Amino acid sequence: MSELRITLDGSERVVAAGTTAGEALGADGRTVIAARVGGQARDLAYVLRDGDVVEPIAIDSPEGRAIMRHSAAHVMAQAVQELFPEARLGIGPPVENGFYYDFDVEHPFQPEDLKRVEKKMREIVKQGQRFSRRVVADDEAREELAAEPYKLELIGLKGAAADEESVEVGGGELTIYDNLDAKSGELRWKDLCRGPHLPSTRVIPAFKLMRSGGAYWRGSEKNPQLQRIYGTAWESREKQDEYLSFLEEAEKRDHRKLGAELDLFSFPPELGSGLPVFHPKGGIVRKEMEDYMRRRQQEAGYEFVNTPHITKSSLFEISGHLPYYGDDMFSPFEVDEVEYRVKPMNCPMHNLIFRARGRSYRELPLRMCEFGSVYRYEKSGVVHGLTRVRGMTQDDSHIYTTKEQMGDEIKSLLGFVLSVLRDFGLSEFFLELSTKDDSDKFIGDDADWAEATEALRQAAEESGLELVDDPGGAAFYGPKISVQAKDAIGRTWQLSTIQLDFNQPKRFGLEYQAADGTRQTPAMIHRALFGSIERFFGVLLEHYAGALPPWLAPVQAVGIPISDDHVPHLQKIASKLRDRGIRVEVDTSGDRMQKKIRNAQKQKVPFMLLAGDDDVAKDAVSFRYRNGEQKNGIPIDEAVEEIVKAVESRVQV
Template sequence: MPDHRGDSVSELRITLGGDERVVAAGTTAGEALEADGRTVIAARVGGQPRDLAYVLADGDVVEPIEIGSDEGLAIVRHSAAHVMAQAVQELFPKARLGIGPPVENGFYYDFDVEQPFQPEDIKRIEKRMREIVKQGQSFSRRVVTDTGAREELADEPYKLELIGLKGAAADEESVEVGGGELTIYDNLDAKSGELRWKDLCRGPHVPSTRVIPAFKLMRTGGAYWRGSEKNPQLQRIYGTAWDSRDRQDAYLKMLEEAEKRDHRRLGAELDLFSFPPEIGSGLPVFHPKGGTVRKALEDYSRKRHEESGYEFVSTPHITKSTLFETSGHLPWYGEDMFPPFEMDGAEYRLKPMNCPMHNLVFKARGRSYRELPLRLFELGTVYRFEKSGVAHGLTRVRGFTMDDSHIYCTPEQRSDELKSLLNFVLDLLREYGLSEFYLELSTKDDSDKFIGSDEDWAEATAALRDAAEESGLELVDDPGGAAFYGPKISVQAKDAIGRTWQLSTIQVDFNQPKRFGLEYQAADGTRKTPVMIHRALFGSIERFFGILLEHYAGALPPWLSPVQVVGIPIADDHVEYLEQVAARLRERGIRVEVDTSSDRMQKKIRNAQKQKIPYMLLAGDDDVAKGAVSFRYRSGEQNNAVPVADAIEEIVKAIEERVQI
């Protein structure tokens, strides 16, 4: 939308939240909203975010953007990124600017500097930022030509490159260019109006630097320009910004708690898994205790799938590349696959997904409508070529096992199947201890990255929306976020400290059944194409394992704990008695150990607590005489002289019922 400054209109008709208001020509969005600068920091005009100084045109629809909203926080964070860049260039005049977008919970800016930033540099930058904020410099937008922008930013090589990308910029550059016109934002002195700093940017921004209530610089790191290893490596400074100090303090406290819960640290402390450099980045190995947890996750998932009518399949780790040409993945997904290799005169690849092979299972023989819905399930290991800088513990790996299901059904069955699938997914996630969810519906936009007819997309999207709405959960739209072959629902789950994780996905695919020529015989004898639904419950076993570790801070519920019970003898004389108790527990399927180390009893208790073992059974002379144990819980609570049979039944019941302690 163009800037309407200078329109010769005697009066303007503005629509505000359904009400019409007639105002004078030249009215700004801020004046129309009667914003006070403390709550409303920007406006949405015709659906587009704008500065409060934006001059309105006749008939404009204006909505407020409040500082505490998601959109408002993004604007605050983007403005904080500009303040940081200004501070950096004032302190380091030779620093050249990269990009500085808002991101979830914060912002960053990339700089080309002679030396990496040191901790003392970050303190100086933050101090200078606070001075700039206190000065109340105003953000002023102006439209420039390509030539004018190049002249003004002649000393900024990365900005010059972005100017050349105008109209075709990637998402990460969209805060700089990417629109129909180039704009520069000037930071002006509050009193004199003198120019203090400027940057190529689309905006919008807060009216003044004073409208940045709380911010903090967090860390630094390296980042390749525009994400390519072929480009120069820049220095990236990350920060966070909020609409109040209270919210920022709460966020920083959450980060502190998250650091304590980091699954990578817990994995080492609890001896669950590791990432040997001899194997390579993003390729974990699971130790015996980690393997036990993983088996418990997988076994219960298999049990629930079997009860729900799924059939188990198994497919190879490698395949001829032509399979992904047939599926359509190679041109769309090739960069995320591991490089091909030659074997027997053909090109092979590690599989990055299981669905093409499941299609071949369906196609292996004729199918009747009586067999549908056909629900295929596999715990299939796949491989994706994540960049080494992106790999992160178990939550972003290069080799992982998907609990992958593909459902083939008739068009008439699609709606009920989607509802059933979503209920199954939510119920099973709750059994693993997650309880707070919302749903995201990813659909196509007007770009050319999607395949299939508009009619197919509309029908599939409507069916997914219907299933999501029937669940009663909050539904958030994600336009343009669909896979290239169809829309999807993503289950977003909150963990114990309020972070949101994307877990299960349910995707409708009307591409692969046609490409593979999948058919079934309908009731009238005709051959028809089935509807294909992709469904991953955990996403991957590895990632879900990491999320649960952080959710429970390592204290997994008894049914998932690698060691569920430890016997702690008060003296060596009591070891044999506890071994007998342990044998009875093992007969009931309980994972139990007896600590026979030379440590004193109190240290054995501390060791068990550090290992987050749910139950400790202590035994001394009195316990042996009474056929009892002292029952100690992970919380530190203890019941003495509990008959062994009662202790066993309590443990078995808690594990069978998957209680949380």
């Protein structure tokens, strides 16, 4: 029998020809569920070749979970077609924390349908059907999948499929995975798929179907709308329970729900999707956020500018946005036979301000900032509360520097950004460096890109934070650093961005007079600190579960009298607090005291001030905090100072 030499655990091994990856690894198919061979994920049944480097893929690794979830998606699709034979298959990839599959069905799935599908999936899992891979020619695949129009379309995309579709079609060969009966080997179901998969359906330890909804085929509104079923799958029931508990907590923190409960904002259907309005209490929070940012930026040497909401379309031809960003803009309209657009970003207008007169090196760095309203066409399927809107206010800044200044300016700017985010109560960060790849969506010279990327990388590395590379994620005009922040329950949010741009200054012909009298082109730094006021508002609301720190809370204190006789005493305290800038109310409603306390707790007011006969007699007040703690008989001046100190220090209570 001939032999093969392979590399396993870093050392060379000799195995018999015909040895599979699973046999070489001694895999049980439950903890090690696939193999990485030559850097590519493979089934355990993959037959090794001479010189292969073999590594195990564990089910609890990110790659292992993706394989398990992909297999769960296939089981779900099989269950759907057994229950709904008319269902035609779309695609079924793994996604973060789960999987989905798209189906063309006559009627949308109902909750009871999902229960039936999940029950059928459990039957398939229990049967232990084997996933078996086979390579097919294009014509064979078309013949076998003649009843699946969407699969036929994917066959035509071979080698050029999008990321989600590449789980179905990828590379230069087509493969079909058969689900085979564990005992008889009889074909039970099949799907066009690149794989790899688990050895058996029985290896899926825990799964649950979550919800269903509409989704356009291949993400285009021009295509048919399919029905998508989402599920989750984990390497153990304990891990799944942990994840489901996390989802429960996240649901409690949903900013859309909190926004309605706390009367902060709403989304009137008369305005259109993704266009929020802020109510008086939400307006207070926004004003506090903006006032704080104005003060910090003034202290850091920024100069405020203001630009209009609409402009001639030609401005975005100069900037380069139209060819690369046009799909994200709202359609143009005509004014006096000239084409206009609502602005999706502020940077081209800031460039015009820089260009409005001659500039000297003595003015640089020139830091312009604006709370600018911008409008972007987000597809209806991705609009989500405040975190994905169509109308937003960017806390935008554009900084013009010399090449010599830009490195220090970026480092200083990154420190400024992190300081501001920490003041809002966020403390865990990492950085993402988005760079260009070989695609044609980027403009400018490679040398400029290399210089800009290196400047950002140096600043990021000197920050001491973890740095993650994001190849191909840059803006079309330059690389960027994104500050990724973790919230109170461990979710990651992309917040501030810092982009270095050598291209727009050239396109707008921006110049300054250097110390030697020559005309030079400045470097341009784009900076969005919150990202947008709306999105950051939503992130903060979820981070604090609606219990905003006292300095941001719309109502910072509420007076609760035991009886109407105690109202004047609380009004006196409220007057003292208002004199110190505290937002305070006195509840004079006809509700009983306990209901007033519950109402204040539901509104997440930081301080409740209770007053009865003893408090009036002692010229004092009783404190009740959001966490239920209470202190009695606090002298009025002492109570006022405690509230003022908490607000001014920006601490959470």
